[in-house]
Amino acid sequence: MLLTLSGLTKRYPTGDLALKGVNLEVPKGQVMALIGPSGAGKSTLIRCVNRLVEPTSGSVVLDGTEITGLGAAALRRARRRMGMIFQEYALVERLTVMENVLSGRLGYVGFWSSWFRRFPRRDVEEAFRLLHRVGLDHMVDKRADALSGGQRQRVGIVRALMQDPQLLLVDEPTASLDPKTSRQIMRLILELCEERGLAAIINIHDVALAQQFARRIVGLRAGEIVFDGPATELTPEVLTTIYGEEDWSQTIRAVEEDEEEAVPA
Numbered sequence: 117m118l119l120t121l122s123g124l125t126k127r128y129p130t131g132d133l134a135l136k137g138v139n140l141e142v143p144k145g146q147v148m149a150l151i152g153p154s155g156a157g158k159s160t161l162i163r164c165v166n167r168l169v170e171p172t173s174g175s176v177v178l179d180g181t182e183i184t185g186l187g188a189a190a191l192r193r194a195r196r197r198m199g200m201i202f203q204e205y206a207l208v209e210r211l212t213v214m215e216n217v218l219s220g221r222l223g224y225v226g227f228w229s230s231w232f233r234r235f236p237r238r239d240v241e242e243a244f245r246l247l248h249r250v251g252l253d254h255m256v257d258k259r260a261d262a263l264s265g266g267q268r269q270r271v272g273i274v275r276a277l278m279q280d281p282q283l284l285l286v287d288e289p290t291a292s293l294d295p296k297t298s299r300q301i302m303r304l305i306l307e308l309c310e311e312r313g314l315a316a317i318i319n320i321h322d323v324a325l326a327q328q329f330a331r332r333i334v335g336l337r338a339g340e341i342v343f344d345g346p347a348t349e350l351t352p353e354v355l356t357t358i359y360g361e362e363d364w365s366q367t368i369r370a371v372e373e374d375e376e377e378a379v380p381a
């Protein structure tokens with residue numbers, strides 16, 4: 117098993133119990149969507165995996181390494197195996213696309229080399245290759261603040277992949293994107309995971325998108341897993357269990373199949 121969460125619990129200093137003993141296993145190469153109402157604990161769960169949020173109790177084991185309990189240096193090494201993609205892109209605005217992408221290698225490159233922005237040639241070549249893959253090779257020298265939302269998210273994806281991770285932690289990747297760009301970004305993440313045998317946990321608000329792109333769906337409600345199964349089993353009854361009473365006929369409308377490529381030619 118690539119990732120095993122056992123009895124994962126998080127109580128914030130405010131007293132909020134955000135996770136109540138979550139058990140979850142993610143095999144190598146599996147892409148999983150995490151859904152649930154606002155405040156269910158989705159972001160907390162994702163952030164507990166790499167200890168951006170410190171779990172109160174329970175354990176996180178990644179590929180045999182117990183993440184909980186690692187000291188600072190070992191945690192830094194372990195985090196290289198987990199690529200993180202945020203909703204808000206988290207790019208450095210005044211740096212170029214290439215500089216933002218190469219910053220994904222900072223955990224590997226020595227302090228002084230990175231200070232002088234000297235990166236090994238193979239890192240630069242890999243960056244070009246990945247930027248080409250996501251359709252941004254013509255934008256390497258553009259500043260991050262000159263990019264559209266979808267382009268920024270692609271840079272964020274490439275930066276995460278530069279670490280050569282085993283697991284992607286993806287927190288609301290489409291929250292600030294229009295519906296068409298959202299589908300392109302989700303498709304791109306799925307394709308890249310497939311190509312590279314990468315596992316992913318994707319926290320996503322949009323149930324229809326989750327259903328369209330992820331085979332496995334995990335539903336969180338008030339800090340507990342209340343559904344774990346294939347997207348095809350996400351019935352109105354299940355959605356009521358996750359979100360409470362509502363009219364789901366609109367939400368689980370068949371998402372119209374669009375034939376666009378994830379990356380425009």
Ligand SMILES: Nc1ncnc2c1ncn2[C@@H]1O[C@H](COP(=O)(O)OP(=O)(O)OP(=O)(O)O)[C@@H](O)[C@H]1O
Pocket residue numbers: 128129130132133134152153154155156157158159160161
């Ligand atoms: N830094 C924090 N300090 C205190 N309480 C927090 C903190 N972050 C989250 N919480 C609380 O923990 C619970 C879970 O929050 P979390 O952000 O993980 O949920 P979520 O499912 O990601 O929600 P959303 O979909 O709205 O982002 C909520 O009750 C929230 O108020």
